[in-house]
Amino acid sequence: GESVGLHLPTLSVQEGDNSIINCAYSNSASDYFIWYKQESGKGPQFIIDIRSNMDKRQGQRVTVLLNKTVKHLSLQIAATQPGDSAVYFCAENSGGYQKVTFGTGTKLQVIP
Amino acid sequence: KAGVTQTPRYLIKTRGQQVTLSCSPISGHRSVSWYQQTPGQGLQFLFEYFSETQRNKGNFPGRFSGRQFSNSRSEMNVSTLELGDSALYLCASSRGDDTGELFFGEGSRLTVL
Numbered sequence: 551g552e553s554v555g556l557h558l559p560t561l562s563v564q565e566g567d568n569s570i571i572n573c574a575y576s577n578s579a580s581d582y583f584i585w586y587k588q589e590s591g592k593g594p595q596f597i598i599d600i601r602s603n604m605d606k607r608q609g610q611r612v613t614v615l616l617n618k619t620v621k622h623l624s625l626q627i628a629a630t631q632p633g634d635s636a637v638y639f640c641a642e643n644s645g646g647y648q649k650v651t652f653g654t655g656t657k658l659q660v661i662p
Numbered sequence: 663k664a665g666v667t668q669t670p671r672y673l674i675k676t677r678g679q680q681v682t683l684s685c686s687p688i689s690g691h692r693s694v695s696w697y698q699q700t701p702g703q704g705l706q707f708l709f710e711y712f713s714e715t716q717r718n719k720g721n722f723p724g725r726f727s728g729r730q731f732s733n734s735r736s737e738m739n740v741s742t743l744e745l746g747d748s749a750l751y752l753c754a755s756s757r758g759d760d761t762g763e764l765f766f767g768e769g770s771r772l773t774v775l
Binding site: 583592594639643654 | 666693695697704705706707710712717718720752754756758759760761762763764765766767768769
């Protein structure tokens, strides 16, 4: 069945360093891959998405890379800040419309 | 503009009872999705409504149901509550396209005793 999994449950990085969060997916039919950030006590917040016909997309301090050959997705955060501390979820939209499947999440801890 | 509003934020029920959760989407959004979040299972898709029609459904028992009204507001209902239904229930609204960009509310925390 469909599944979206994460390689690391917790990632600790020094403030100012770059962070890389990885994700593996299994459904080749997914059209969109999305990254969400969830802070404590809040709902997930959309960060960035990438369509399946792209391999890279950049936003403000974030870059998403998609490797369809190995079914791998990554989120890179430049110059990580304390406010980036949160749980990050990769997700995919493969069921058409808005049936979004979420991965298990990676907790990012930023060390001041 | 106002974000997604979920009510109630917290509630406690006992086994066998039923519960109704409400969600008001962002103005102009016609799609509302519901998710269950637990430490053990993560974020799991319940169902999605668009223009009062259920378009997608996850793998949950029939005790979980929902509906959407003409103003796009949505409710979900869980009947015959079980201890395992304790979770954070998240509602998300979107324009209804297929991008996967969802706008989440802060959730309704349900505790079943």
